[in-house]
Amino acid sequence: MFSYNYLSLYLQIIINLVLLAGLFVLVKEGVKTKLPVIILLSGELVLELTDLIDRMLKFNTLNTYNYALSQFFGLMILTVIYNHYYIQLSREVRWIIYCYAGLVLVGNMMPVQNDLLVTFYSNIITSIIICSYAASYFMKIIREGRAEKNMFIVNVIVFLFFSVECLISTAFHFLISNHLNWVAPIWLFRGVLLLSFYIAFINLGCGVGRIRIR
Numbered sequence: 309m310f311s312y313n314y315l316s317l318y319l320q321i322i323i324n325l326v327l328l329a330g331l332f333v334l335v336k337e338g339v340k341t342k343l344p345v346i347i348l349l350s351g352e353l354v355l356e357l358t359d360l361i362d363r364m365l366k367f368n369t370l371n372t373y374n375y376a377l378s379q380f381f382g383l384m385i386l387t388v389i390y391n392h393y394y395i396q397l398s399r400e401v402r403w404i405i406y407c408y409a410g411l412v413l414v415g416n417m418m419p420v421q422n423d424l425l426v427t428f429y430s431n432i433i434t435s436i437i438i439c440s441y442a443a444s445y446f447m448k449i450i451r452e453g454r455a456e457k458n459m460f461i462v463n464v465i466v467f468l469f470f471s472v473e474c475l476i477s478t479a480f481h482f483l484i485s486n487h488l489n490w491v492a493p494i495w496l497f498r499g500v501l502l503l504s505f506y507i508a509f510i511n512l513g514c515g516v517g518r519i520r521i522r
Contacts, residue, residue, distance in 0.1 A: 312492035327353040330510035345513035376416035390441040435474035442467035465508040
């Protein structure tokens with residue numbers, strides 16, 4: 309049990325260091341063309357860092373709040389990123405998604421604040437929406453017969469990560485309430501995918517000025 313705790317803590321520290329280093333590099337290179345990516349990584353750094361501080365101070369009160377906020381923020385900013393770099397989404401579709409993200413955030417926060425059973429079943433739809441973005445990109449590759457390496461890697465990681473998120477959302481209560489030896493490997497696997505997700509977007513941000521957008 310203690311080994312899982314330490315592995316999880318080390319992984320969390322590494323994630324924060326990677327985000328800090330990645331943001332430093334991206335901002336140093338210039339903000340203008342990679343602003344959506346920088347906003348994504350900055351928001352995730354705030355969530356990851358507050359979660360780490362909360363854990364190290366042994367408050368353990370922000371995990372569930374941050375999970376809900378991360379789902380909301382991820383859907384919002386990934387919609388912006390995909391519309392900017394990958395696929396064309398109409399204004400109406402984007403606003404429907406933004407409104408849905410806001411409603412889901414409110415719905416996810418209410419059980420936490422009232423100490424009710426937390427499930428996050430609504431995040432299944434959120435994860436499916438984001439997976440559909442990646443799937444649309446793969447369909448575009450099939451039609452055009454070409455792919456940019458950094459964009460392809462990002463979409464593979466996005467699809468894998470949010471497929472796992474979809475499964476986690478179906479069993480969230482089980483994963484936060486059962487014995488660590490049972491659930492820790494799943495959370496560690498998610499953490500590794502999350503680290504890969506951040507690295508992929510840092511890599512994308514570094515190459516934005518050298519790739520053809522949409």
